[in-house]
Amino acid sequence: MIKNLSPSRASQFKTCPKQYKFANVDKIIEPTNEVQAKGTTVHQALEDLYELPKEERSSENLYNLFRNAWTKVRGNDEHVDLFDTIEEEKEWGLDALNLLANYLTLENPKEIEPMEKERWVRGSIDDLNLRGILDRMDRDKDGNLIIIDYKSGKAPSAKYKEPRFFALKLYALLIKDELGEMPKELKLIYLQNSTIHTLQIDEDILNKAKEEILDIWNNIKNAYENNQFPATKNTLCDWCYYKPICPEFNDSAPDTDDLQNINIEIEDLEKNIEAVTMFENPDDIPDESPIKKIDMESTNEQLKNLKDKKQSIINEIEKILRK
Ligand code: SF4
Numbered sequence: 001m002i003k004n005l006s007p008s009r010a011s012q013f014k015t016c017p018k019q020y021k022f023a024n025v026d027k028i029i030e031p032t033n034e035v036q037a038k039g040t041t042v043h044q045a046l047e048d049l050y051e052l053p054k055e056e057r058s059s060e061n062l063y064n065l066f067r068n069a070w071t072k073v074r075g076n077d078e079h080v081d082l083f084d085t086i087e088e089e090k091e092w093g094l095d096a097l098n099l100l101a102n103y104l105t106l107e108n109p110k111e112i113e114p115m116e117k118e119r120w121v122r123g124s125i126d127d128l129n130l131r132g133i134l135d136r137m138d139r140d141k142d143g144n145l146i147i148i149d150y151k152s153g154k155a156p157s158a159k160y161k162e163p164r165f166f167a168l169k170l171y172a173l174l175i176k177d178e179l180g181e182m183p184k185e186l187k188l189i190y191l192q193n194s195t196i197h198t199l200q201i202d203e204d205i206l207n208k209a210k211e212e213i214l215d216i217w218n219n220i221k222n223a224y225e226n227n228q229f230p231a232t233k234n235t236l237c238d239w240c241y242y243k244p245i246c247p248e249f250n251d252s253a254p255d256t257d258d259l260q261n262i263n264i265e266i267e268d269l270e271k272n273i274e275a276v277t278m279f280e281n282p283d284d285i286p287d288e289s290p291i292k293k294i295d296m297e298s299t300n301e302q303l304k305n306l307k308d309k310k311q312s313i314i315n316e317i318e319k320i321l322r323k
Contacts, residue, residue, distance in 0.1 A: 007167035018231035026259040030241040039152040044069040057109035099191040123174040144184035155190035169209035
């Protein structure tokens with residue numbers, strides 16, 4: 001069972017519990033794709049831009065910050081196989097620079113002084129621990145708090161804009177609890193089609209978001225309790241990484257419950273190892289403690305075997321996912 005929930009995990013569960021299970025319970029990790037890499041690097045460049053003094057926040061510097069950010073991470077394991085050719089990488093880079101050029105048509109960075117950038121927000125709502133990272137928080141000219149998120153994708157038409165504010169509403173709830181101040185506005189900056197959507201918020205809107213997240217949280221708890229994570233077909237299935245192993249689309253989809261069980265066993269063993277290693281000398285562990293009986297050598301051996309078993313299952317599943 002997870003201990004913390006982020007708005008993106010909550011939305012993933014709401015859209016399709018099976019996809020949530022593949023990613024968070026079976027832990028079949030989706031490799032970074034070029035769209036995600038673009039989003040992350042563009043976010044980094046925008047964060048770094050606001051580290052510069054106002055007068056240095058030019059388009060040229062922004063583009064250089066993007067190039068620097070990409071140079072730093074392009075050799076990382078997760079990015080190393082992202083592009084087959086230099087041309088593909090160049091095209092990707094030009095597209096990213098276009099997103100940043102679009103950004104500069106929407107805001108003038110020389111006139112903005114963010115209050116926070118890439119800020120962790122955490123807090124509890126009833127028994128739910130919620131956390132996430134908000135991109136930026138500003139004060140407007142009247143001193144009101146504005147919570148801002150950059151989106152590297154396309155803005156929906158105005159009539160569909162509201163659901164996209166779900167994560168920001170939750171961040172607003174946590175910020176309100178933490179600072180004792182009600183944010184006034186949420187702002188989504190879409191870089192693909194140079195659009196800003198805003199939403200003025202009040203207690204009523206935040207209370208509804210609170211009810212919604214608690215509702216999702218209860219459903220998640222029930223799903224874990226009953227091991228029920230139904231596949232729910234939706235408009236995003238064609239972009240779902242897990243489609244090749246999804247039972248909705250494949251009569252002979254592999255059963256991934258073995259992974260789920262192995263992950264639980266691994267977690268338990270790791271907890272035991274962590275508990276024992278908290279004592280510098282194992283002889284200091286009190287006799288009545290349940291961890292006193294733990295034999296570290298055999299526990300480590302068990303852990304290694306489980307990890308090997310998990311890896312061989314993952315390898316088989318990845319063969320199907322890559323087909
Ligand atoms: S393909 Fe669709 S139904 Fe299947 S796991 Fe992905 S989102 Fe869910």
